[in-house]
Amino acid sequence: MHGNEEEHGETMEDEATPWRSKNGEILWSPTHREVVPFFPPPILTPGPTHFAIARISSPETAFDLFFTEEILQLILHFTNLQGRRSVKQWKDVSEEELRAYLGLLILAGMYRSQHESTKCLWNSETGRPIFAASMAQKRFLQINLALRFDDRLSRPERHRREKLAPIIDLWSKWSTRLPKFFNPGRDICIDEQLVPFRGRCSFKQYMPSKPGKYGLKIWALCDVQTSYAWRLQVYTGKSATREVNQGMRVVLQLTDELEGHTVTTDNFFTSFPLAEELQKRRMALVGTLRINKPELPPQLLSVKGREVLSSVFGFSHNKTVVSYVPRKGKNVLLLSTRHREPEVQGSGKKKPQIILDYNRCKGAVDHLDQVCGTYSCRRQTRRWPMCLFYHMLDVSCYNAYMLFTAVDPGWNSTKNYRRRLFLEEVGRALVTPAMAARKCLPRGPFAASLVLKASRQVHGQEEEEEEEEEEEEGPQPGASRKRKQCALCTQRRRFVQ
Known part of the structure; x- marks a missing residue:
């Protein structure tokens, strides 16, 4: 009996003995007896903001939140400037034409x-009639050729200070609008995106884990539940001075103005200094860790002799680290400032609760890439600003879809292709005014019928508004009723009273 008591006492002492980290600054306890309980602070109600709800009445109005008149005027100014310089017989692009151009890209x-090539899209046999009905192919190519977001002549001087000079004004105006319309939920995810591009660019990145492999890297913060792109930041390559802990800087910049959320990151971003900084902002961190962190104790790094599917926990005052062995010789390390107990899945692979929560939240940015790529408006281009512009359009369409369906949950709720219907409605709403304003009918019979239909729709609305105004004003004595232009006629006629 004495021997058993002595062995049991030694085991209890070993369990209570703290583990010292490799740098000797942190003591880790194998038990959670002395940890401080975690109480998440309150956050704003997740979903669209009151500012967005008051302005959304249709899919088109949801899209207009991101591409405002100010943004369109900026594009128009520099596009017309470039067109006058480089395109023969240039005719200035109107806002109506630019919206139709965006609508055709979305469609x-x-x-x-x-x-598909532009020629195939406008082909009367193999293409779609709506393209020929909205705009002539030659005009579309002209706008595409002249589309600019800055003054090309002043670019070299600005490029010395800012690598994003060709699109920085447009990107700044657009990206600052993303957080205004949506409050993220409790869980948010930060990861990297890769916009595929193989042309010439000084900060083009190679990422073999991504489908495109070459392209422009963007740091993204997304809401876990909806994958709403809340904040984006373009990576422009290494700075002149060597940057230490780049991942920490990115996370702190993207989470600025947030409080009370749980941030999920991979091992590129996760670090102990980051966890401490986020705790000062009343935020929690859950992420994978690299084994070279000096704050880790040796007891969590060695997997020799450990059973498969086993978990070892280490607790400090307000942090938890877990070491999980999914297969022989493999060690998975995670850090959490939200979990304070050694919870492990009861069956199956016996994963710790930290890993289950990490797996649930880690794919928000990847899901955004997937949904944007499904209906992407990207066209082949050699100019990286155009590549970034197409990505802005894709993200705007997805964010607008999430806002609109949150404001009107019953819209086409029984259909499983709601996003496709949303994009179609936005695209048609953008091209209809330009379609109705065409002076000459296109050659194809189906395209011509679409133009006449749009013309009747627009003119019908105008006639209804005029009749309502006349009814409000009442008939004037001695005034005769004026004859109106037929909606089907393409030439204007003079009527004799």
């Missing part, structure tokens, strides 16, 4: 025609 993405 091309909705039809999954991003790899």
